[in-house]
Amino acid sequence: MAKDNSRDTGKNTIPKKKGRQSAVCANPLYPCAMTGAASALAGISDMGVIIHGSSGCYYYADMAVPDTLHSTFIVQDEVIFGSAERLTEIVESVSKLYNKIAVINTCVPSVMGEDIKEILADYDTICVDAPGFIGYFDEGWRLAVRELADSIPINNSNSNTNTNTDAPLTDLSKDSKGNIRVNIDGVCSMDPFHKGSLIEATRLLNLCGLKTAAVFCHDTYESITHPSPYSVSVNPDYNCADVMNRRLNAGARNSTDSLLGPDNVLRTFEELSDRLTDTEDAEIDIDISKIESECEETDEILTKEGDRYLRRHDPPRVAVYSTYAYTEFACDMIANYMDGEIVHAAARNNPPDSDLNGGENPYNIGGICSLHRIKEILSKKDFNLIIGSSFEHAAFPDSAFVGLTFPIRHRKMLYDRPVAGIQGALYLMDEISETLENGNKKSN
Known part of the structure; x- marks a missing residue:
């Protein structure tokens, strides 16, 4: 068997790109980009995610992602004559079940060269071109998150979002009842521990009297489009809040810190407390004594x-x-x-x-x-x-x-x-x- 150096980096390895793993998903010890895109979007409960591809692509993603997925299940007829009719048929059907639709392109329709954004121009959809050959899970995840951020409508008149950078920070980090809101970031549905970590992060925030704002990416579309400027992360590999806040012009106000291990937990809440306390006119003071204990x-x-x-x-x-x-x-x-x-x-x-x-x-x-x-x-x-x-x-x-x-x-x-x-x-x-x-x- 030929020596396999796909994606190897570090000492005694032969990377295909210096310091980076190969972009080609050649040895799928970890799933491909299509699965990463599906995982990033399918956790949004009011978004229908359609895998535009064959049954094999759908069942592969469905095996890895615990959330509901849909598919066009294209066969040889669509490959030969085009998949536009089949794609629009499925989008119209799934649109009756969800407030928002996302379509993820797979290898075969991507190679066919069809422009799914043009095909679906009359529909309110998020289109993610994430065929497996562009890379591994993380490439698809990041691509889907960028498309998700670009789909957020900008409305500076809404003081409950962080789109208005001239608004007092208290308006951006508090809900309508005055409770301080903090995002929980890094929730990846393919992670076998994502639900337990989400529960634990919520518990830690509650110990300080903080409320959960948006959960990336395990929430509703409405909630994700109204994030807080502040975040904590259960898995920094899959942070999304910074991308969302940049889209909403929050700039440097957002910061996401890790909750992996007691040292990081303590450091995260100390820094969060300092940022909230030091904010001009914020009048925000949180008690982290229970976290410290x-x-x-x-x-x-x-x-x-x-x-x-x-x-x-x-x-x-x-x-x-x-x-x-x-x-x-x-x-x-x-x-x-x-x-x-x-x-x-x-x-x-x-x-x-x-x-x-x-x-x-x-x-x-x-x-x-x-x-x-x-x-x-x-x-x-x-x-x-x-x-x-x-x-x-x-x-x-x-x-x-x-x-x-x-x-x-x-x-x-x-x-x-x-x-x-x-x-x-x-x-x-x-x-x-x-x-x-x-x-x-x-x-x-």
């Missing part, structure tokens, strides 16, 4: 659990594979609380630009979307735990394993587990320590 208590619990494990066992040697933010978070937990060694870490998506430009990347997290490459690397490593997806679990079935990224098929996921926030950190440590103690022959 929970973070301190959680750090003690995690430290004690790590010490308890190390009294009985050697520090773990761990390989971590997820999206970049989750990979870094898991590495931090292993290194900081268990003195563990990260034998290899790689992300399904690209590291942030700051890391590629010489920023901090202490675990040398590169980008790999090839299972063959992961197997090749780990076959030469000595490790006693893998954190990743069911692909890694299938490749090394006798190794201790914790699921952290899509797909997770080796176990049931009936209740909403968080990864973000206080409860997310406790959940991940619980899974890691329990799995390690059960031994290398038994996965969780």
Whole structure:
């Protein structure tokens, strides 16, 4: 078999573009751009999402995205004679069920060269040209978010939105009852932990007396078009609020901070409190004492659990594979609380630009979307735990394993587990320590 270096970056790899993963979705350890676009838009409850393509494209996206999807199910007749009639038929039918329609182009109609925006010029639709060959999940996600932002009508007369940059900031960050509103960002429906993390983020905001504004991207279209200038994120890899606020001329007022791990939780709420308190004439003061107390208590619990494990066992040697933010978070937990060694870490998506430009990347997290490459690397490593997806679990079935990224098929996921926030950190440590103690022959 030929050596597979698709999307590999980092040490001892051969990237096709310096510092970036290849744009071609050649080894789909992670889904293609079409699926990313579907995930970004299908979480909007009053938006109907239509996959314009074959049944294979639809069922692939439907397997990965838990939200409702629709499809044109084009066959050879549409490929030969054109798909305009079929596309308009489905759009008219689905439009009866939703307030807004989005159409996602797939590989075959994209290669056919049909202009779906022109075909649907008489319909109020968001058209996203995201065929799988343009790249992986994240490329499609970002493209869909940009199209979503461009669809937002600008109405500076509405003081409940942040479109009026001359309005007092209190008008932008409070609802009609005077409650302070904060967006929850980074909610990706393909993430197996997105619901649990959303619940945890809402709980943390409520501890400070804050209300949830827009949830990106798991909300109504109306709510998303009226975001707050302030956000917290459950997964920074999939932040959208900055794109939306730039569209609405909010400029530098928006800031999205991470809730992954107790240190980030505390830092995020401290910075949020400072920004609200320091705002001129805002008269906003939030009490983060409960957050501070929970973070301190959680750090003690995690430290004690790590010490308890190390009294009985050697520090773990761990390989971590997820999206970049989750990979870094898991590495931090292993290194900081268990003195563990990260034998290899790689992300399904690209590291942030700051890391590629010489920023901090202490675990040398590169980008790999090839299972063959992961197997090749780990076959030469000595490790006693893998954190990743069911692909890694299938490749090394006798190794201790914790699921952290899509797909997770080796176990049931009936209740909403968080990864973000206080409860997310406790959940991940619980899974890691329990799995390690059960031994290398038994996965969780």
